[in-house]
Amino acid sequence: MESEILIIGAGIFGVSTAYHLSLTHPDPSRVTILDVAPHPAPRAASTDMNKIIRADYTSRFYMELAYEAMDVWEKLPIFTEAGVFHRTGWVLFDSKxxxxxxxxxKRFRASSRADPTVDFTVEGAQTKWNGVLSQTSLEELEPAYANPAAGWADADDALKLLLDEAIRRKVRYEVGEVHRLILGENGISGVWTTDGTVYTAHKYLLATGAWTSQLMSPLEDELGLPDIERVESQLTAYACCVAHLRLSPDEAKLYEQLPVVVFGNRGELLPVKSNLLKLNCSRVYNVVTTETGHKVSFPLNHDQSIIPEATKQESLSLIKSWLPQLLENGRQVDTWRLCWDSLSPDNNMLITQHPNPKVSNLYFAAAGSAHSFKFLPVIGKYVVNVLDGTGNGEEGDHRWSWKAPEERTSPAGCAQPS
Structure with a gap:
C-alpha cells in the first residue's frame, strides 16, 4: 500500500500533521496515517479525558506558539461547535x-499582549471555591499567580474531531501495528506491520511518542549507529501516573468550581468532567539495555491501567497532600492510568529529519515532553514545513532539531522550555 507520506502514530503530532496536509497537499489521498487501533488512538498520551490549555511559559517562543494555538481553539468551527475548550483559568503554586x-x-509582561495574570495568597486559595483547598498541604509550596485566561480541552474529543476532518478531506487512516522499519538502498523502503502488511511511501514520519526508541532500535542496529546518533539520545519514554476519582453529584457541584491547579513541580489537578476529577501525579520510566548494549526506553506494557505499586503509593501520598478529604474513610481512586509520552532533556519537541543520510526520507515529530497537547491545532503546520524542506525559521529549526548531548541541557522548571 503506497503513499507519498506515511504518518505512523495518531496522537497530537500525527493527527495535526495529517490535518494540515489535508489543507495544503495537492492530493490528500496520498497521505496515510497508520496507528495500532481505530481512532482515537488508545495508546496516545493525547487520548485522554482532558488536557491543560495555557500560554504560561518562561519562553517567548512557546508563549507565542501557545497563543497561536489558543486562537484556533477558540475559533475553529469544529471545536467551537463541539465546545471542547473550557476557559476555567489556572492557579499556579511554585515549589519553594x-x-x-x-x-x-515577567515573560507575559514583556509580550505584545496584555498581562492576564493576577496575584493570589495562600489564605485566598484556601477560602475560595467554598474552601475546597482548605486542607491542602502547602509546606513545600508558595503562591505564584492565577491566570483566568487558561483552561482545559476535551482531549480525546478534540483529537477525534481534527482527525475526522482530515479523513473527510481524503487522508487515509489505516490500522496496523508497525513491527519493523525496512531499510532499502535509498532510505526507508517500507514498514512491516505485525499482520505482515507492508506500507510504502516516499517519506515516513514517526509520530510514535513513547514507542519511538523501541521502534528505531533495530534499524539503528542495522545501520551500526553509535549511541550519540540513536534517537534515545534525543528523547526518553516516560509516563505520568494519572488518578481519576468519581464524584457524587453534590461533590461534582462543589469541585467543578475549581480551575486547573498546579502544585509546583509535584503535579496537577484538572477540573471536573463527567463527574470525574483528574489528578496528574508521579512519573514512571522504563529503560532497558538491549543485546547490542544500547539503552532503549519504552512503555512497561500495553495495559495502561497497570500501575507499579510504588508509583501508586507515591501518587496516593501526593493526592492526600492536595485534597486529603477525597481519600477519607478508606475511599479509593476509581481508575488509574499510565499516560506514556516521550521527554527530551530540554523539553523541546523533536520535529526534524533524521540526521543520517542513509535514511534521509525518515522524519520525527515526537518528544511532547508533557506540554505539547495545547499545540494540537497548529503544530502540524510546522511539521509539514519540515517535511517540505522549508523549515521553521532559525529558532524553530534549532529548538526542534536533532542536537548533540551538550546542547540538550535541562531547563529550570518542568515543561517550561526557556
Missing part, C-alpha cells in the same frame, strides 16, 4: 525557591 511563576509573569 523555584521562581518559575515570577519568570512566567
Amino acid at each position: 525557591g523555584d521562581g518559575k511563576g515570577a519568570s512566567i509573569r
Whole structure:
C-alpha cells in the first residue's frame, strides 16, 4: 500500500500533521496515517479525558506558539461547535525557591499582549471555591499567580474531531501495528506491520511518542549507529501516573468550581468532567539495555491501567497532600492510568529529519515532553514545513532539531522550555 507520506502514530503530532496536509497537499489521498487501533488512538498520551490549555511559559517562543494555538481553539468551527475548550483559568503554586511563576509573569509582561495574570495568597486559595483547598498541604509550596485566561480541552474529543476532518478531506487512516522499519538502498523502503502488511511511501514520519526508541532500535542496529546518533539520545519514554476519582453529584457541584491547579513541580489537578476529577501525579520510566548494549526506553506494557505499586503509593501520598478529604474513610481512586509520552532533556519537541543520510526520507515529530497537547491545532503546520524542506525559521529549526548531548541541557522548571 503506497503513499507519498506515511504518518505512523495518531496522537497530537500525527493527527495535526495529517490535518494540515489535508489543507495544503495537492492530493490528500496520498497521505496515510497508520496507528495500532481505530481512532482515537488508545495508546496516545493525547487520548485522554482532558488536557491543560495555557500560554504560561518562561519562553517567548512557546508563549507565542501557545497563543497561536489558543486562537484556533477558540475559533475553529469544529471545536467551537463541539465546545471542547473550557476557559476555567489556572492557579499556579511554585515549589519553594523555584521562581518559575515570577519568570512566567515577567515573560507575559514583556509580550505584545496584555498581562492576564493576577496575584493570589495562600489564605485566598484556601477560602475560595467554598474552601475546597482548605486542607491542602502547602509546606513545600508558595503562591505564584492565577491566570483566568487558561483552561482545559476535551482531549480525546478534540483529537477525534481534527482527525475526522482530515479523513473527510481524503487522508487515509489505516490500522496496523508497525513491527519493523525496512531499510532499502535509498532510505526507508517500507514498514512491516505485525499482520505482515507492508506500507510504502516516499517519506515516513514517526509520530510514535513513547514507542519511538523501541521502534528505531533495530534499524539503528542495522545501520551500526553509535549511541550519540540513536534517537534515545534525543528523547526518553516516560509516563505520568494519572488518578481519576468519581464524584457524587453534590461533590461534582462543589469541585467543578475549581480551575486547573498546579502544585509546583509535584503535579496537577484538572477540573471536573463527567463527574470525574483528574489528578496528574508521579512519573514512571522504563529503560532497558538491549543485546547490542544500547539503552532503549519504552512503555512497561500495553495495559495502561497497570500501575507499579510504588508509583501508586507515591501518587496516593501526593493526592492526600492536595485534597486529603477525597481519600477519607478508606475511599479509593476509581481508575488509574499510565499516560506514556516521550521527554527530551530540554523539553523541546523533536520535529526534524533524521540526521543520517542513509535514511534521509525518515522524519520525527515526537518528544511532547508533557506540554505539547495545547499545540494540537497548529503544530502540524510546522511539521509539514519540515517535511517540505522549508523549515521553521532559525529558532524553530534549532529548538526542534536533532542536537548533540551538550546542547540538550535541562531547563529550570518542568515543561517550561526557556
